[in-house]
Amino acid sequence: xxxxxxxxxxxxxxxxxALYAVIAAGFVLVYRATSVVNFAIAEFMLIGAYLxxxxxxxxxxxxALLLALPLAFAFGxxxxxxxxxxxxxRNVVAVIMATIGLAATLxxxxxxxxxxxxxxxxxxxxxxxxxxxxxxxFSMGGVFLSSKAVxxxxLALPLAILLVTLLKYSRYGVLLRAVSxxxxxxxxxxxxxxxxxxxxxxxxxxxxxxxxxxxxGAAGGGGPGHHLVLLxxxxxxxxxxxxxxxxxxxxxxxxxxxxxxxxxxxxxxxxLPGITQAIPFLIVLLVLLFRPYGLFGxxxxxxx
Amino acid sequence: xAEINVENLKVVYRGVILALQGVSMRAATGEAIALLGPNGxxxxxxxxxMSGLLPQYDGRVLDGKIVxxxxxxxxxxxxxxxxxxxxxxxxxxxIFRYLTVTENLRAAAHKLSSQRQKELTDEIFTRFPRLYERxxxxxxxxxxxxxxxxxxxxxxxxxxxILVVDEPSLGLSPKLTEEVMRVLNELRRDKGxxxxxxxxxxxxxxxxxxxxxxxxxxxxxxxxxAQEAQADADVMEFYLGGAVAGGFSEAxxxxxxxxxx
Numbered sequence: 001x002x003x004x005x006x007x008x009x010x011x012x013x014x015x016x017x018a019l020y021a022v023i024a025a026g027f028v029l030v031y032r033a034t035s036v037v038n039f040a041i042a043e044f045m046l047i048g049a050y051l052x053x054x055x056x057x058x059x060x061x062x063x064a065l066l067l068a069l070p071l072a073f074a075f076g077x078x079x080x081x082x083x084x085x086x087x088x089x090r091n092v093v094a095v096i097m098a099t100i101g102l103a104a105t106l107x108x109x110x111x112x113x114x115x116x117x118x119x120x121x122x123x124x125x126x127x128x129x130x131x132x133x134x135x136x137x138f139s140m141g142g143v144f145l146s147s148k149a150v151x152x153x154x155l156a157l158p159l160a161i162l163l164v165t166l167l168k169y170s171r172y173g174v175l176l177r178a179v180s181x182x183x184x185x186x187x188x189x190x191x192x193x194x195x196x197x198x199x200x201x202x203x204x205x206x207x208x209x210x211x212x213x214x215x216x217g218a219a220g221g222g223g224p225g226h227h228l229v230l231l232x233x234x235x236x237x238x239x240x241x242x243x244x245x246x247x248x249x250x251x252x253x254x255x256x257x258x259x260x261x262x263x264x265x266x267x268x269x270x271x272l273p274g275i276t277q278a279i280p281f282l283i284v285l286l287v288l289l290f291r292p293y294g295l296f297g298x299x300x301x302x303x304x
Numbered sequence: 305x306a307e308i309n310v311e312n313l314k315v316v317y318r319g320v321i322l323a324l325q326g327v328s329m330r331a332a333t334g335e336a337i338a339l340l341g342p343n344g345x346x347x348x349x350x351x352x353x354m355s356g357l358l359p360q361y362d363g364r365v366l367d368g369k370i371v372x373x374x375x376x377x378x379x380x381x382x383x384x385x386x387x388x389x390x391x392x393x394x395x396x397x398x399i400f401r402y403l404t405v406t407e408n409l410r411a412a413a414h415k416l417s418s419q420r421q422k423e424l425t426d427e428i429f430t431r432f433p434r435l436y437e438r439x440x441x442x443x444x445x446x447x448x449x450x451x452x453x454x455x456x457x458x459x460x461x462x463x464x465x466i467l468v469v470d471e472p473s474l475g476l477s478p479k480l481t482e483e484v485m486r487v488l489n490e491l492r493r494d495k496g497x498x499x500x501x502x503x504x505x506x507x508x509x510x511x512x513x514x515x516x517x518x519x520x521x522x523x524x525x526x527x528x529x530a531q532e533a534q535a536d537a538d539v540m541e542f543y544l545g546g547a548v549a550g551g552f553s554e555a556x557x558x559x560x561x562x563x564x565x
Contacts, residue, residue, distance in 0.1 A: 171414060178400045178411040184360045185398035189412045190386030190462050 004142030009262045015149035017258015018156035019211045024238040024250035025163050026207030032180040032245055033200035036084060039099040041208060042232020043106035048072045048209020049216035049228060050114050056121045062134070064121075065213055069206050076205025080198045107229065121216075152214055159210065160251045163203070167247050176200055237280040241287055243297025253295060257283070306333045306373060306389060306465035306498040308354065313368035315349050315358065323349040325522040326368065331466070331515075336492055336499040338509035338530075340539075341519035347502045348395050350519075351470045354500070355392035356385035372466065389465030395474065395502075397451045401444030405435055405454060408443050412458035421461070428457035431487070449480040456487060460495070467492070468500040473508050481508050488512060510534055 027041045038044070051071045055064035083102060087095050136150040167173035175196050179186045183193045216228050238257050242249030257280045264276045287294065308331050315324040324346045331337045339347045352358050354370060356377065370377045372388045380388075400408050409428065413421040429436035432453045438446060443454060452472050459467055469488065473481040489512040492499045503509040509516070516533040518526035526539055533539045 171410065174403065174407050174410050175414055177403055177407070181400045181402055182398055184357060185394065185400065186411070187357060187360065187382040187386075188355060188392050188394055188398070189458060190383060190391070191411065191414060192383055 002142075005266070008143045008145065009266050010259065011143070011145055011153070012149055013259035013262030014157065014255055015145075015152040015258070016261065017255035018152050018160060019214050019254075020234055020238050020258055021160040021251040021254025022156045022163075022207045023211035023232070024235050024242065024254050025160050025247050026204035027235050028239050028242065028245065028247050028250040029163070029167075029176075029200050029207075030204040031239070032247070033176055033197045034080075034084060034088060035180075036088075036095055036099065038204070039096065040079075040103035040106055041204075041235050042229040043103045043110070044072075044076070044205050044208035045212030045215065045232050046110055046228050047075060047106060047212075048205065049212035050110055050119075051075075051209060052213040053114070053119050053121055053216075061121055065210070068209055068213065072205045072209035073202035076202040077198045079205070080201035084201065085194065085197075103229075121213075148214065156210060156214065159207070160254070163207070164248045164251055172196070172199070234280060237284040240284050241280075241294055243294030246294070246296035249294060249296025306496075307331060307335075308373075308390070308466055308498065308500065309369070309371040310350070310354070311369040311371075313350070313353060313370060314366040315346075315353050315363055316366045317349075317361065317363040322366075323363070323522055324353070327519070327522070327524055328368075329517050329524060329527075331498050331500055333498055334496055335515065336489075336501065336513040337515045337517065338506075338513040339500065339502045339517050339519060340504070340506050340509060340533075342504070344521070345519040346522040347519055348470055349522075351392055351394065351468050351500075351502055354385070354468055355390060355394075356380050356382035357392070357394075386462065389463075390468065391459045391462045391464035391466070392468040393455045393459055393470060393472070395470040397448065397455060397474075399443040399446075399451050399454050399458070402442055404442055405439045405446070408454055408458055409461055413461035416461065416463070424461050424463075428460060431490075432457060448475050449477075449483065452476065452480075452484050453487070456484075456491065460491065464497065466498040466500065468502070470502045471504065472501070473503060473505045481505060482511075485509075485512050506533075506539070 023041065023045060026044075027038060030036060030038050048068065051068040052061075052065050055067045055071075058064070059067060079102070083098070087098050135147045136154070137147040138145055138150065167176065175186070175191055176199075178189075178191060179193045179196045183197075186193045186196075212228060212232075215231055234257070238253045239250055241257065242251070242253035260279055260283060261276055264279045268275045268279075291297075310327060310329045313324050313327045314322065316322050327346065327350060329337070329339070329350075339350065341347050349358075349363065352361055352363065353365060354372075354377075358364055359381075365378045368378070372385065372390055375388060377385055377388065400411060403411065406425075409425055410421070413424065416424065429439070434450055435453055435457060438450065443451065446454060455472075456469075459469075472484050472488065476484065485508050488499065488501070491497060492512070499513070501509055501513055506516075510530050510533065513530055515529050516526070516539075517524050518533070518539060526533065526536065528536070
């Protein structure tokens with residue numbers, strides 16, 4: 001076994017996994033806050049990626065990404081205020097159908113606004129040279145890491161860990177967990193539950209934007225495209241593996257699935273072509289057989 | 305000023321279920337009143353209406369007035385009502401079960417400065433040493449009495465002027481009920497609170513309130529001082545051991561005979 005190759009695979013797996021972790025953490029955050037399964041999470045990634053692309057037409061890519069984040073936050077808040085809040089408390093199936101409807105609407109909107117052709121970050125056309133982020137690719141002792149993987153490790157991984165830490169220790173984190181248990185009890189204590197929930201949606205959209213912007217680049221053509229929506233499906237096995245209601249669980253599961261995918265690509269893909277796409281879902285099936293709450297799912301407290 | 309006035313309040317759920325049919329009550333600044341009545345009398349609906357939480361239960365005020373500290377609050381949302389100084393401890397001990405004791409207190413203290421939060425938390429832990437011992441445990445694992453103490457602590461951290469407490473004695477032993485009432489009375493005295501206590505346990509309520517309202521089927525059927533209530537044969541029979549012999553049918557006949565509306 002080539003040691004350098006294994007190290008490289010681990011780092012690449014963590015880099016991709018960090019993106020899954022960031023997106024899934026945002027997805028779970030929204031589920032915790034509102035009990036809504038956001039089936040439009042992939043479209044959140046898409047909109048985030050397009051916002052980054054639009055900004056990148058005027059600014060260097062890193063600045064564009066940072067500028068796209070508040071826009072994505074505002075988009076998330078807007079979706080919550082205009083679309084989710086009126087549906088809260090309604091029949092679960094109605095809410096599910098509504099988020100699927102939202103996904104289709106966002107897909108169509110993106111198509112109208114940005115057109116069907118593939119874009120390159122920082123370039124009006126894919127044939128033009130994109131304005132790249134500072135190149136951080138490195139090669140050391142036979143381990144090669146692309147610039148994108150390094151950026152992902154630098155940006156996405158700390159962000160995911162920061163979110164978990166804030167949720168656990170910050171005042172907002174405590175309020176969010178309180179609201180997620182009972183909005184009525186929170187309101188009775190004077191907690192501005194609607195604002196807490198709206199911020200959760202905003203953060204979720206921001207996290208999806210980061211994941212979307214990075215994965216859009218990875219998925220082909222160097223720019224956002226509708227293939228991102230298919231890639232976004234990975235959020236579901238990650239969230240389920242993590243326990244669905246656990247943000248730390250989503251982060252760990254994201255990293256795990258990133259690693260498994262990387263090793264599958266290295267060792268299994270040549271034997272079983274296509275297995276890498278299926279493997280996250282297979283893992284979820286296996287884990288759920290033995291741990292119905294996922295890896296970190298919250299066990300119900302019941303007093304007897 | 306910390307007073308609450310309810311005039312001829314009518315509340316409807318889902319547009320069809322009339323839960324309050326013209327209730328009037330008041331609690332003056334610093335006064336403690338009790339709302340008594342059987343299940344379904346409308347006590348909790350009145351609490352929800354006072355605290356602006358009716359929309360959470362698909363209910364709304366149909367008619368009448370709620371005035372808190374001189375401000376009409378019929379249609380104010382819960383957050384505005386809270387900002388007027390009214391804190392409600394709802395029925396069913398609604399602590400945040402997955403948050404630790406400390407986190408529960410922190411959530412309730414979200415509006416306070418760190419300094420004030422620390423002062424009040426220290427005071428709460430002094431009043432309730434058991435909460436201090438269990439400060440790192442999740443609220444869901446506390447006993448009923450401890451959860452009630454935690455709720456009182458959380459309410460204190462909102463620095464209320466009017467405290468509305470819905471059935472604090474529910475599911476507690478007589479000894480614990482006595483303890484909860486003692487603490488409520490202490491808090492009310494020390495903080496100068498106006499207290500609205502909703503109870504089915506009339507004996508416990510009488511020990512700390514000045515005036516009593518008895519509710520039945522969405523209406524107030526008795527209003528008087530705690531002494532008057534205790535001297536009233538119907539109130540005493542209804543709440544303090546109006547034992548009925550002769551099984552279910554006899555009990556139903558007894559209730560019909562004693563229906564006050």
